[in-house]
Amino acid sequence: MDVPRTDASLPKTRAYDGAQLSYSHRPSLLTQIVVTAAMAIVAFLAPAAGARAGGATTGLPVVASLADARIGSLLLRDGEQYVEAPRLATNIDITVSGPTSRARVTQIFNNPTKNWVEAIYVNPLPDGGAVDTLKMVIGDRIVVGEIKERVEAKVIYEAAKRSGRKATLIEQERPNIFTNSVANIGPGETVVV
Numbered sequence: 001m002d003v004p005r006t007d008a009s010l011p012k013t014r015a016y017d018g019a020q021l022s023y024s025h026r027p028s029l030l031t032q033i034v035v036t037a038a039m040a041i042v043a044f045l046a047p048a049a050g051a052r053a054g055g056a057t058t059g060l061p062v063v064a065s066l067a068d069a070r071i072g073s074l075l076l077r078d079g080e081q082y083v084e085a086p087r088l089a090t091n092i093d094i095t096v097s098g099p100t101s102r103a104r105v106t107q108i109f110n111n112p113t114k115n116w117v118e119a120i121y122v123n124p125l126p127d128g129g130a131v132d133t134l135k136m137v138i139g140d141r142i143v144v145g146e147i148k149e150r151v152e153a154k155v156i157y158e159a160a161k162r163s164g165r166k167a168t169l170i171e172q173e174r175p176n177i178f179t180n181s182v183a184n185i186g187p188g189e190t191v192v193v
Contacts, residue, residue, distance in 0.1 A: 060084055060112070071124045074109040074182075074191060076117045085109040085119065088190070109191045118161065121180040121193050131170065131178060138166045138182060139189035145170060157181065 060076070060083035063069050072090070075082035088108040095102045111117055125131065134145030143166060148156065153169055160167035161183035169181045185191055 060086070069120075069122045071122055071177075072105070072107060073122050074107075074193070075120045075122065076111060076113065076185070077119065078113075078117075082120065085191070086112060105193075107193050109193070111185045111187060111189050111191070114187045116187065117185050119182045119185055119191070121182060121191075123178050123180065123193075125176050125178065127176060129176070134168065134170055134180070136168050136180070136182065137190075137192040138168075138184075139186055139191075141166045143168050157183065 062078075063073070063075055063082045063084060069075055069082070069084075072087075074085040074087070076085050086109065088110055089106075090108075091106045093104045093106075105123070109119075111119075136143045145168065150171070157167050157169035164184055166185075167183045170178055171181070172178050180193065182191060
């Protein structure tokens with residue numbers, strides 16, 4: 001990540017009122033990680049883009065389309081639209097080891113409706129990022145992901161959904177956006193992603 005300089009004529013080191021300021025074209029790896037983490041935290045906590053208050057049956061913010069969903073949101077299917085599930089907590093743990101970093105994001109949501117619902121969790125990844133583990137807790141069930149071919153995974157998910165079992169399916173929508181479909185979230189149940 002390059003940091004733009006506003007005045008290329010400034011020297012690399014300059015003194016102002018006894019203070020020494022230094023800068024370079026490329027920030028350190030630690031600076032890049034801290035900036036990325038700060039942007040992720042802001043994105044998770046920012047107000048929903050394109051959402052308006054007042055879901056028809058739930059009183060929750062309505063999201064016009066998945067493209068309008070803010071990242072880190074659990075969207076409950078409410079007929080032909082989606083509403084945001086209340087986020088109860090977010091925890092971000094980042095471990096840096098040399099030139100690589102691993103981030104573990106844990107979020108807790110609630111289904112405040114009186115209905116069994118399907119939901120979609122929208123999660124971003126930085127360029128070059130990868131998902132290597134999927135573990136969700138839906139109510140009292142722990143769901144651990146297994147890697148399958150896309151078509152086979154979709155068939156397994158749909159069969160589990162139809163039979164009333166709790167299931168999840170992660171799919172890559174765009175190079176840096178993944179969605180997790182979550183089947184059969186019960187009324188009042190908590191979902192930990």
